[in-house]
Amino acid sequence: MRVLVTGGAGYIGSHTCVELLTAGHEAIVVDNLSNSSEEAIRRVEAITGKQLPFYQVDIRDYDGLDEVLGKHQPEAVIHFAGLKAVGESVEKSLLYYQNNVQGTLTLCDVLSKHGVCDLVFSSSATVYGDPASVPITEDFPLSATNPYGRSKLIVEEILRDLQVSDSRWNIALLRYFNPVGAHHSGQIGEDPSDIPNNLMPFVSQVAVGKLECLSVFGDDYPTKDGTGVRDYIHVVDLSIGHLRALEKLQQKPGVVTYNLGTGNGYSVLDMVKAFEEQTGRTIKYRIADRRPGDIAMCYADASQAKKELGWEATRDVNDMVRDTWRWQSQNPQGYG
Ligand code: NAD
Ligand code: UFG
Numbered sequence: 256m257r258v259l260v261t262g263g264a265g266y267i268g269s270h271t272c273v274e275l276l277t278a279g280h281e282a283i284v285v286d287n288l289s290n291s292s293e294e295a296i297r298r299v300e301a302i303t304g305k306q307l308p309f310y311q312v313d314i315r316d317y318d319g320l321d322e323v324l325g326k327h328q329p330e331a332v333i334h335f336a337g338l339k340a341v342g343e344s345v346e347k348s349l350l351y352y353q354n355n356v357q358g359t360l361t362l363c364d365v366l367s368k369h370g371v372c373d374l375v376f377s378s379s380a381t382v383y384g385d386p387a388s389v390p391i392t393e394d395f396p397l398s399a400t401n402p403y404g405r406s407k408l409i410v411e412e413i414l415r416d417l418q419v420s421d422s423r424w425n426i427a428l429l430r431y432f433n434p435v436g437a438h439h440s441g442q443i444g445e446d447p448s449d450i451p452n453n454l455m456p457f458v459s460q461v462a463v464g465k466l467e468c469l470s471v472f473g474d475d476y477p478t479k480d481g482t483g484v485r486d487y488i489h490v491v492d493l494s495i496g497h498l499r500a501l502e503k504l505q506q507k508p509g510v511v512t513y514n515l516g517t518g519n520g521y522s523v524l525d526m527v528k529a530f531e532e533q534t535g536r537t538i539k540y541r542i543a544d545r546r547p548g549d550i551a552m553c554y555a556d557a558s559q560a561k562k563e564l565g566w567e568a569t570r571d572v573n574d575m576v577r578d579t580w581r582w583q584s585q586n587p588q589g590y591g
Contacts, residue, residue, distance in 0.1 A: 256501065257281040257327065259371070261314050261362065262335030263307075264291035266445040267377065267434055269299050271333060271494040273443070276303040278498055283327045285320065286336065287313040290448060292590040298442045314358040320365040331373035331504065332366060333497055334359065337406070340452055341381075341548065344403035355406035356413070363417060372423040373504040374414070375497055378430045380486070380516070380553055382408050389520065390556035393430070393512045400548055411512075418510045425507050427500035432486035432516030432555050434493050436575040437582035444582030445490075446589030454526060455487070455575075459583035462536040469538055471523050473545035478552060482523035486516035486554035489570035489578070499564040516555025517568040530576045 258275055262268045263284030269291075275282045276299070284296060288311055296309045308327065312319035314336045337355045338344070344351040359376075366372065383391050384398030399405035411428050418424040435455040437444030450466070451457040460466040474481035496515045503511060521529075527538050561567045570578075 256331060257283070257329045258501065259324070259327070259329040259332045260284050260335065261332065262286055262337065262377075264288060264293060264295045264309070265335055267431075267490055267493060268333075268335040269295040269443045270438055270490045271335070271497050272299045272307055273302055273438060274491070274494045274498055276305040276307065282307055283323065283329060284309045285312040285314065285323055287311060290338070292446070294590040295443055302438065302440055302442055314362045315353070317361050317365055320362060321368070324365060324369045324371065328369070329371055331375070331501055332362075332371060333375045333501070334362060335377045337377065339403060341401050341403045342452065344401050344406070348402040351402045351406050355403075356409050359410045359413065367421070370423070372421075373425050373501070375427045375429060375500045375504070376410065376414060378407050378411055378428045379404070380430050380432045380514070380555065382411065382430060383553070385550045386553065389552050389554050390518060391514065391553065392556045393514055393559055415510050422509075425504040426510045427504060428510065428512040429496060429500060430512065430514050431493060432488050432514070432553065434490045435487045436489040436491065436570065436578040438491060439578055439581070441578075441581035441585040444579070444586065446586075454523060455579050458527060458530050458538055459579050461538050462530065462534060462580065463583050463587050465587065467539065469527070469540040470543035471540050472543055472549060474542045475545075476551040478522055480522050480524050483549055484520040484522050484552040484554065486519060487521055487526065487572065487575055488515060488517050488568055489575050492517075492568040492570050496560065496564070496566050499560075499566040503564055511563070513560040513564060514555040514557050515560060516557050518555055518557045520552060520554035521572060526572070526576070529572050530580070533573055533576045534580045
C-alpha cells in the first residue's frame with residue numbers, strides 16, 4: 256500500500272515509517288520540521304535500505320499538500336502531524352487549534368479532492384480526562400482539561416462528522432497511552448527540542464548527564480507508592496498498531512476507535528527502578544509538588560484492539576527502558 260505519513264519525521268511517525276517500509280509498503284512523508292529533523296528520514300532509510308520521499312510541507316498549506324498528493328497518489332494516510340506539549344498549549348491555545356484542528360481540516364479537504372479517504376489519526380488517552388476508574392475502555396466519557404487535549408477531542412468529533420457526511424471515508428481513531436522506547440537499532444528515537452516534559456526522556460537525559468536530577472511530581476497520589484501510574488507502551492508496538500489499523504480500514508468499517516496501550520500500569524518509581532536495573536546507571540531524583548493537571552492513574556483496557564485488529568503489545572518495560580537508553584547513549588545530542 257502507498258501511505259502518506261504526515262509528521263513522519265517525528266518520534267512516532269519515524270518509527271511507523273520503519274514498520275511500513277519493512278512490511279513492504281511505500282511511505283511518503285510530509286512534515287514541516289517544527290519539532291523534528293530531516294536526519295530522522297535519512298536514518299529510517301538507513302535502517303530499512305528503502306527510499307522515503309520527504310517533503311517539507313505544512314499540513315495547513317493546501318497547495319503544498321495538493322502537489323504531493325498529485326505526484327504520489329497515496330491510497331491511505333496516517334496523520335501524526337501536530338503539536339503535543341500540554342503546557343505550551345495553555346500558553347498558545349490559538350496556535351494549537353490552528354495547527355492541530357485547522358491543519359487537519361485542510362488535510363482532509365485535500366485528501367477528499369484526491370479521493371484518499373482511508374485515514375488513521377493520532378489521538379490520545381488525554382481525551383478521557385480524569386477517568387473515574389481504570390482500566391479505561393473506549394466507551395468511557397470524554398473530556399479535555401487543556402487546549403492540546405481539546406484539539407484531539409475536536410478532531411475526533413470532526414472526523415466522525417466527516418464520515419457521516421461522506422461515506423467514502425474510513426477512519427481509525429487511535430488513542431495512544433504513553434509511548435516510550437526507541438527502535439532497537441538505536442538509530443531513531445525521541446529527540447525533544449527543549450527540556451523534556453515527559454518522564455522517560457527526562458530520566459534518560461539524567462542518566463546521560465545532560466540533566467542533573469529528576470523531579471518526581473508528587474508522592475501522595477492514591478497509588479501503590481504514591482507516584483503517578485501510567486500505561487507505557489513501546490513505540491515499535493505502537494507503530495505496528497498503525498499497520499493493523501490500516502488493514503482494518505480495508506474492511507470499510509466507517510469510524511473505529513482503539514486504545515493502544517499495554518493494559519499495565521507502572522508508577523514513576525517503577526520506571527526509575529527499571530531504568531536503573533537495566534542500564535546500571537543511578538537516576539538522581541527528588542520528590543517535588545504535584546504537576547498541575549496530572550491524574551493519579553491512567554491505563555488502558557486494550558482488549559478491543561486485540562479482538563478487532565489482532566494487535567497487542569509484546570514489548571515489556573525492560574525492553575522499553577533498554578531501547579530508550581540505547582538511543583540516548585548512542586545519540587547524547589539526539590539528531591544533533
Ligand atoms: P513529534 O512532535 O515527534 O511528531 C509530530 C511531527 O509533526 C513533528 O515531526 C512535527 O515537526 C510535525 N508537525 C507538527 N505540526 C505540523 C504541521 N502543521 N505540518 C506538518 N508537520 C507538522 O510527536 P510524536 O510524539 O511523534 O506524536 C505524533 C502524534 O501523536 C501527535 O499528533 C501527538 O499529538 C500524538 N500523540 C503523542 C503522544 C506522545 O506521548 N508522544 C501521546 C498521544 C498522542
Ligand atoms: N513525571 C514526573 N517527572 C517528570 C515528568 C513526568 O514525575 O519530569 C510523572 C508525571 O507526573 C506522570 C508520569 O511521570 O505521573 C508520566 O508523565 P508524562 O509527562 O511522561 O506523561 P503524561 O501521562 O502526563 O502525558 C502523556 C503525554 C500527553 C498525553 C498523555 C496520554 O505527554 O500528551 O500521555 O496519552 F496526552
